Amino acid sequence: MTEGRIVKALAGFYYVMDQDQIFQCRGRGNFRKRKVNPLVGDWVEYESSNKTDGYIMDVKERKNELVRPPIANVDQAILVFSAVQPDFSPLLLDRFLVHIEANDILPVICVSKMDLVEETSEYEKIQMYIEKYRDLGYEVIPTSTKTDDSLEMFYPLFKDKLTVFAGQSGVGKSSLLNAINPELMLETNEISSHLGRGKHTTRHVELILFGNGLVADTPGFSSLDFLNIEAEDLSKFFPEMNERRGDCKFRGCSHTSEPKCAIRAGVESGEIPDFRYEHYVSFLQEIKDQKRRY
Structure with missing residues (x-):
């Protein structure tokens, strides 16, 4: 055999x-x-x-398994989020990051359409988020609408890895994949101005050789609810919280109201960004609500 x-x-x-x-x-x-x-x-x-x-x-x-696209043993996910059209969403990005971390997949954040940001204040705000995620240890690649330039930055990342693309609809995932392999001719998720969302296209999954690695030729990711994540495990999937979990006074600390919580202390000292902690609390509540419903 x-x-x-x-x-x-x-x-x-x-x-x-x-x-x-x-x-x-x-x-x-x-x-x-x-x-x-x-x-x-x-x-x-x-x-x-x-x-x-x-x-x-x-x-x-298998080391992991995704539902959409149906694919196993993924090493890396390139999360494509646009600076504008649609607007950059750290809340949605953190939702993706939690699922990526929970599946033991290496995330790479791509902020696309940076060249379309017109207001200086908006550009500085997005740049601030980019720096915050880099400080947390994430690789962040800002790209422009000129896909050829972007590909040069991505090329070394694919070596010896199975990579999937995921992220918001209409942010340029299909454009990047088409640039990787022009034969794909993926529909490029034009944005509906009425809904502000891209149009979805469904197809079978195929792995294509690129940059000495394999890339899934369809954008997507498994459903983004938290059904398979327990409330007490959620902080494991925020790396900056995971490294402090053991320093809380109480085992099983939810990091919301308990005294001598190392994670809340990290928020107060500025080592954990406020917006990340707010997203953690929001996801935690969602998990608790889901458990009650089911």
């Missing part, structure tokens, strides 16, 4: 990449009984006498 990675799943066939060759495979007959559902990104063991008649014999353990 040989090992490879699924780079495309379509019409019951799995396309397995082994070094620089692709083998068309079917799943073993007992997969359905065992409720094994191979995903794009899975490492698998397969047998094949030629390039079109292979069988996947086993699926290796």
